[in-house]
Amino acid sequence: xxxxxxxxxxxxxxxxxLVRLFTARGHQVAALVTDARSPEFPGTGRRxxxxxxxxxxxxxxxRAAVLSTLNRFxxxxxxxxxxxxxxxxxxxxxxxxxxxxxxxDLGLKAxxxxxxxxxxxxxxxxQGVLSLVCFSERRDDEPGxxxxxxxxxxxxxxxxxxxxxxxxxxxxxxxxxxxxVGHEDxxxxxDRSLEEKARKVTGRxxxxxxxxSILGRR
Numbered sequence: 001x002x003x004x005x006x007x008x009x010x011x012x013x014x015x016x017x018l019v020r021l022f023t024a025r026g027h028q029v030a031a032l033v034t035d036a037r038s039p040e041f042p043g044t045g046r047r048x049x050x051x052x053x054x055x056x057x058x059x060x061x062x063r064a065a066v067l068s069t070l071n072r073f074x075x076x077x078x079x080x081x082x083x084x085x086x087x088x089x090x091x092x093x094x095x096x097x098x099x100x101x102x103x104x105d106l107g108l109k110a111x112x113x114x115x116x117x118x119x120x121x122x123x124x125x126x127q128g129v130l131s132l133v134c135f136s137e138r139r140d141d142e143p144g145x146x147x148x149x150x151x152x153x154x155x156x157x158x159x160x161x162x163x164x165x166x167x168x169x170x171x172x173x174x175x176x177x178x179x180x181v182g183h184e185d186x187x188x189x190x191d192r193s194l195e196e197k198a199r200k201v202t203g204r205x206x207x208x209x210x211x212x213s214i215l216g217r218r
Contacts, residue, residue, distance in 0.1 A: 005078040006069050008032040008054065008114055014082055014135055016041070017187035019049050025191075030069040030076075032114075034106075056110035059117075066117045075125075078199075079118045080190070082133040083111040083155035087148040095147060107151040112158060119162075122171040129199050130173045131190065132159035139180030163203050172202040181208060 005022050009015040010031035019031045019041050029049040031041055034056050041049045052068045055061030069076055087103035088095060115132070122128025134156045138144050144152075159175045166173050176193070178186035189208040198206060 002026050002028065003077045004028045004030070004069075004073045004075055005080065006030040006032065006066070006076055006118070007080045008065075008111065009034075009082045009085070010041070010049075010051075011035050012082070012085070012183075014133075014183040014187055017183055018080055018190065021187055021191040023047060023049055025195075027078075028073055030065075030073070032065050054110075054114075056106050059113045062110070062113040062117045065114070066121060070121070076118075076121055076128070078129045078131070078194075079122075080131045080133060081111050081114055081118070082135055083159070084108060084134070084136075084148075084152045087145060087151050089145040089148070092146050100147065103147050103151050108154050108158075111155065115158075115162065119166070119171065123169065126170050128171045129194070130162075130171060131176055131194065131198065132162060132173070133176045133178075133190065134159060135176075135178045135183070135186050137180065137182065142180070163205075167203045172199060174198050174202060175205045176208075177205060178208040 005027045007015055007018050007022065007029060010019050011033040015031070019029050022029045023041070030052050031049045032052050032054040034054055041051065050069065050072050052065050054065040085107045087107060088099045090099070115130070118130060122130065134152070136152060163173055163175055176190050178189060186208060193206045
């Protein structure tokens with residue numbers, strides 16, 4: 001069934017792969033990008049994704065991106081929001097102030113601003129499917145840079161709070177966790193989960209474990 005799907009961070013490897021998979025399924029896709037020089041996405045004519053510039057540093061940027069999607073398609077049914085982009089790997093005492101501010105602004109505040117706008121649209125419509133994505137090519141048990149871990153865990157905590165807060169609402173909201181895997185495997189897992197069950201339940205975490213892990217063998 002054709003749906004209108006918004007994918008943020010579409011100029012990252014994960015986001016681009018999600019756009020490709022959703023387009024291949026026949027969905028109308030709005031691809032939010034922060035870099036206007038992003039390469040073209042697959043699809044032609046009506047099936048070509050709508051590329052939407054997203055100014056991550058302000059709440060107005062999130063609002064404008066959502067409005068651009070609605071102006072083009074008239075309705076928004078699904079949204080997939082990855083959070084917490086990779087942060088500088090420097091030791092804490094070596095971090096510049098601009099690095100700290102950028103990590104929080106771009107990796108945490110930006111997706112939160114976007115989620116706020118999307119929830120408003122879905123609640124006014126009385127339905128919608130929101131997927132909050134926690135993705136890292138680093139395993140959960142693999143230590144990472146302090147700033148990166150802080151932003152990643154902050155986003156996951158926010159996502160968990162959203163799932164709890166809207167459990168009784170009309171919007172279907174689920175979380176996706178994928179750690180220690182490549183972006184293609186993570187995107188395929190999310191696409192498959194949405195098609196099979198994540199659009200029919202709410203308040204759940206869907207976790208993908210890499211092959212060979214203890215959880216993966218259970």
